[in-house]
Amino acid sequence: MTGPATTRRRYTKVDPIPWWLKAFGGLVVVFFILPTLFVIPMSFSDATTFQFPPQGFTWRLYENFFTNPVWLNSLGNSFLVATLTALLATTVGTAAAVALSRLEGRFAQLVRTLLMVPIVAPAIVVAVAVYITFLGWQLTGTVPGYVLAHTAIAVPYVLVSVTGALGGFDPRLLRAAASLGSSPARAFVRVTMPLISRGILTGAIFAFIVSFDEVVLALFLRSPLFQTMPVQMYNSVTVEIDPTISAASSLMVVAVTIIFLLPQLLRGRGGRR
Numbered sequence: 001m002t003g004p005a006t007t008r009r010r011y012t013k014v015d016p017i018p019w020w021l022k023a024f025g026g027l028v029v030v031f032f033i034l035p036t037l038f039v040i041p042m043s044f045s046d047a048t049t050f051q052f053p054p055q056g057f058t059w060r061l062y063e064n065f066f067t068n069p070v071w072l073n074s075l076g077n078s079f080l081v082a083t084l085t086a087l088l089a090t091t092v093g094t095a096a097a098v099a100l101s102r103l104e105g106r107f108a109q110l111v112r113t114l115l116m117v118p119i120v121a122p123a124i125v126v127a128v129a130v131y132i133t134f135l136g137w138q139l140t141g142t143v144p145g146y147v148l149a150h151t152a153i154a155v156p157y158v159l160v161s162v163t164g165a166l167g168g169f170d171p172r173l174l175r176a177a178a179s180l181g182s183s184p185a186r187a188f189v190r191v192t193m194p195l196i197s198r199g200i201l202t203g204a205i206f207a208f209i210v211s212f213d214e215v216v217l218a219l220f221l222r223s224p225l226f227q228t229m230p231v232q233m234y235n236s237v238t239v240e241i242d243p244t245i246s247a248a249s250s251l252m253v254v255a256v257t258i259i260f261l262l263p264q265l266l267r268g269r270g271g272r273r
Helices: 019-042 060-067 069-101 106-115 123-137 143-166 172-179 184-195 197-213 216-221 229-238 244-272
Strands: none
Touching: 019 244, 060 069, 060 244, 069 106, 069 143, 069 197, 069 229, 106 143, 123 143, 123 216, 143 197, 143 216, 172 184, 184 197, 197 244, 216 229, 229 244
């Protein structure tokens, strides 16, 4: 007797990401990186105007940036506003995400939608509304005005980040903490925050960068005595032809890249330990 014929099955490796999607993603990455490949080399040019390919090599534009009080003041203003915005937006966004995670129904969906409006609304519409409102409150050209306006557009990023972190949070941990005598505030600090800390940190980073790079709102809120780095960069292109903007743009690209990569590097180092 002969046994049943055995059939050989060929298992082919299935790539969950098709090649055309990888190619499209690569093109998108190149599209975003391409301006940097022009700006950074131009920051070392010794030309007195914008010129590519750059002529010669010099640190003159960086020297102009770090010796010009206008550029340094605008940089300090941007860091001040972005830091305060990150703190306020992270606090408000985290509180909103935690509260909405405990609510259900149409009301929670309505509140979540309203908080996401600054992302989908055109920037010019938000800027005009903020400008008209802040004129009556006498907040234009002030640090509180910048911080409040930037917080309004940064909170949605924190909300999305913290909401994603709360998706894997087990609410039974809070009931266990309460059964052991912890107050709601203590349970939030000792239980909830450590488990969603990555989401909070990511939201804070996004809030900082959104504020640091914001130009439309800053153009409406600026004053002769207080303006941020993006406004100064805008003026250097439209009002005066100042090639120092190449050095300023390069420094901003490097700073934002380091801010994005630093949590990843710390996370990787912590995982190896």
